[in-house]
Amino acid sequence: MKEYIKRYLEENKDYFSEVSSYIFRHPETRFEEYESAAYLAGECEKQGFRVERNVAGIETAFTAAYGSGKPVIGFLGEFDALSGLSQKPGTTHYEPLKNNAGHGCGHNLLGTGAFAAACAVKSFLEENNLAGTVVFFGCPGEEGGSGKTFMVREGVFDNVDAALTWHPSPANAVMSRPTLANYQVFFRFKGTAAHAANSPHLGRSALDAVELMNVGVNYLREHIVDDARLHYAVTDSGGISPNVVQSNAEVLYLVRAARVQEAEEILERVKDIAKGAALMTGTKLTVEFDKACSNYIPNRSLEKILHHQLTEYGADAATKEEEVFAEAIWETYTKEEQSFYVELMRGFGYIGDGSEFAGKYISDCISPYEASSELFHGSTDVSDVSWVVPTAQLTTATSVLGTPLHTWQMTAQGLSSIANKGMLRAAGSMALTGISLLTSEADLNEVREEFQAFAKSNPYQCPIPQNVEPSKLNGQKI
Known part of the structure; x- marks a missing residue:
């Protein structure tokens, strides 16, 4: 299974790099991701998925499904950019482009990595003539828009058995902390x-x-x-x-x-x-x-499977060229930012004191897994999905140690070889986890039982009233 997924992603790495590059070069803010959404939905159709657009009444939301029957495994993809974070890729100094928006949170990688995972699982199902359904969810407006929360409110995830997603960062770990x-x-x-x-x-x-x-x-x-x-x-x-x-x-x-x-x-x-x-x-x-x-509800059973598959997939050592680039990025941080890098990574699930990174600027190891109840002081609309579907998230090293999200440095690294390798590592780990759930009834049942035990005493109530509609960055309702 691992060899098949690795081979598939290696054979198609240039294609997924092109997808990520297209989204990067067409940065659009919340609920205005018209080009990125249309492009990704079109690529899903080319790959043989059944695409439904304008999901939940949101122009830039869509679903792409392959297969039939149960179980249904979902991959959550984002593709919105941030206002004010335009930056020329591959540079080691601040150099904004003419357009205002930029992928300072790596969502060009996030959306493409989830898409790649869905494609890899689809290919495995086809190759082995297996039952089950894989769905890629095109989720707009994460940055300040809570697109998934609106989608949850409209029942988009109601028939999904498990959901997987990831986020770019400087670490390789399972994101096990609850959020705000x-x-x-x-x-x-x-x-x-x-x-x-x-x-x-x-x-x-x-x-x-x-x-x-x-x-x-x-x-x-x-x-x-x-x-x-x-x-x-x-x-x-x-x-x-x-x-x-x-x-x-x-x-x-x-x-x-x-x-x-x-x-x-x-x-x-x-x-x-x-x-x-x-x-x-x-x-x-x-x-x-x-x-x-809402606040994020981790599913520990699903996290353990995801961590196992991340460890199985592994992490490659950086090349000399990547380390040279990484050191130049590192030198753009203040002493305070450099001293904070271990704490920053802990927020993404990293366990350790940073000693294994001595003399390095890129993480080349997988962090141990710990089911942490310590809060991650950030928010995500993945949280609302986690209230209605067993959900797990991982992160992979797509950026230099110490890179904060929502910065020009994050944008500058968005098309680097570091970013692309991390993206495929995330895709492979999620794909292997999805296949495990599709082929192992015992794994899926354990995940379901944990979720059902929580849901029984914690009924979901959408925090967004029914009469509230999504709004674009300028406040215009859609």
């Missing part, structure tokens, strides 16, 4: 314009309301649980004229906590602060729900 749930909400204030010098008493400043709200929320930080996080961005300051009392202003809040119920409770307190800011300034407040996602 979050809510993202717009607070819009409406005041009264006036001449700021001639008649300021006639004005009611919406910008003052935003500032007072932010001050109030800063005082709230002391009185929430330690693992909670509160972030905000002023998305409309009311204009650029200081001699005008700003009649409109808007702030976007992202509230995170270890469990979705905690995040919801904190959000209600943030709303009260916003109401108080409106009262203090004589302005009117409108609250608009943007998106949310």
Whole structure:
């Protein structure tokens, strides 16, 4: 099985590299991934998958299925980019391109790796005339859009027996930590314009309301649980004229906590602060729900299978050219960033003290597996899938040690040989895991039993209300 998957991926490595390159060179932000989604869906059709577009009412969401009957194994692929992270690939200095967006989280690799895994499993099923269904899920809008949460709400994953995905990083490990749930909400204030010098008493400043709200929320930080996080961005300051009392202003809040119920409770307190800011300034407040996602529920039985297959697939040593490039990237980090690299990798499931990397800049080993309950202080819409389907995630080394996500350095490495090798390592490990579930009833039953035991006492409730629709980066509903 391993030899077949390795041979398949080796024979098709140039093809998958081209797929990743296309997505990289057409970076598009949340729910606007028109070219990437159309391209990936088209490639799925060329590979013999049955493609359904506009899934869950989202233009850039799709499914691609092959086979029939049970079990149904899903691979989750993302392909959205981040605003402001444009960067010329292969460079070791900051050099943005004309377009604003860039793959600073490696989703060109993520989507292609999941696609490659689905293709490899399809090929194995065909070669061996086996029953079962493999589905590649084209999932848009992970970056601030919670695309999968909307898809879960609409029942897209209801018939899936297990879901697998991965994320690029500097480590080779199973991502075993639970994540933070979050809510993202717009607070819009409406005041009264006036001449700021001639008649300021006639004005009611919406910008003052935003500032007072932010001050109030800063005082709230002391009185929430330690693992909670509160972030905000002023998305409309009311204009650029200081001699005008700003009649409109808007702030976007992202509230995170270890469990979705905690995040919801904190959000209600943030709303009260916003109401108080409106009262203090004589302005009117409108609250608009943007998106949310749940906390991640690891399936330990599935993680053990995934880790076994990652170890079986193995990791190659870096070439001399890759190490030279990696060292040049490493030197772009501050001393603080360099000293943080082990902690950064631990967030992705790495177990160790970093001693095995002495004199190296690229991980060439597989981390041991540990079913950690320690929080990863980030959020993902994979979490909502994990509430309705047994789910596991891994990470593979597609970037230099110490590379933080959402940086120009991550974008710069997105088409490197390091990235491509890590992508195929992830694809192979997920494919082997998928085949194990398709061919071993005992493995699948163990995964199911663990999930059913959790689901029995933890019914899923989508954190996004039914009347809320996905929105593009600029807030336009789709």
